[in-house]
Amino acid sequence: MSRLAIKICGLSTPETLGAAVRAEASHVGFVHFSKSPRHVEPDQIKALAAIVPSHVERVAVVVDPDDEQLARLVATGALTAFQLHGKESPERAAAIRQRFGLPVWKAISVKTRADIDSANAYTDAVDRLLFDAKTPDGAALPGGMGLRFDWTLLRGLSMPAPWGLSGGLGIDNVCEAIRITAAPLIDVSSGVESAPGIKSVDKITAFCKAVSAC
Numbered sequence: 001m002s003r004l005a006i007k008i009c010g011l012s013t014p015e016t017l018g019a020a021v022r023a024e025a026s027h028v029g030f031v032h033f034s035k036s037p038r039h040v041e042p043d044q045i046k047a048l049a050a051i052v053p054s055h056v057e058r059v060a061v062v063v064d065p066d067d068e069q070l071a072r073l074v075a076t077g078a079l080t081a082f083q084l085h086g087k088e089s090p091e092r093a094a095a096i097r098q099r100f101g102l103p104v105w106k107a108i109s110v111k112t113r114a115d116i117d118s119a120n121a122y123t124d125a126v127d128r129l130l131f132d133a134k135t136p137d138g139a140a141l142p143g144g145m146g147l148r149f150d151w152t153l154l155r156g157l158s159m160p161a162p163w164g165l166s167g168g169l170g171i172d173n174v175c176e177a178i179r180i181t182a183a184p185l186i187d188v189s190s191g192v193e194s195a196p197g198i199k200s201v202d203k204i205t206a207f208c209k210a211v212s213a214c
Contacts, residue, residue: 026056081103131149
């Protein structure tokens with residue numbers, strides 16, 4: 001079995017970013033969404049990404065971004081992918097990929113099997129699907145709330161594109177999630193925090209060790 005990919009998302013300090021790199025995370029995520037407690041500006045992303053080794057992917061998480069916002073992020077020269085976490089259509093996702101020349105991920109909010117099936121519309125538009133828990137109606141954030149969905153919905157499914165699992169993952173349940181879903185990429189944010197937006201070096205280290213032990 002190939003090594004599982006691990007994305008530590010919502011990083012905002014050199015200390016926690018360094019912990020993710022030392023723990024052999026394959027991807028690090030920077031949230032550029034002003035309503036999020038994990039929000040970082042383009043200049044912060046540029047400074048943080050400068051300490052990330054070239055073999056680690058650097059993903060910007062955005063929510064229904066306009067082209068101006070994306071252009072500012074691309075101008076940092078720091079990113080290797082965009083993660084779309086809003087209501088972006090397949091057409092919008094494809095347009096972003098074509099215009100900015102970076103791989104595009106699309107987060108799919110999941111509560112039912114129909115939500116998973118809806119990801120098929122993005123097969124030719126994005127480079128990776130990310131299945132995340134659907135947040136309650138009216139929630140201020142589209143993700144990063146520590147919610148999980150029924151992982152058995154993904155059991156045995158043949159995915160139309162590369163994909164990953166997010167939502168409610170933590171040190172205590174990540175092995176169960178991997179066992180049920182066989183996810184090739186695991187994405188964690190709130191599960192390695194001591195408070196909303198405050199990443200824990202110890203939790204990042206322990207989470208990556210837990211994934212490796214699976």
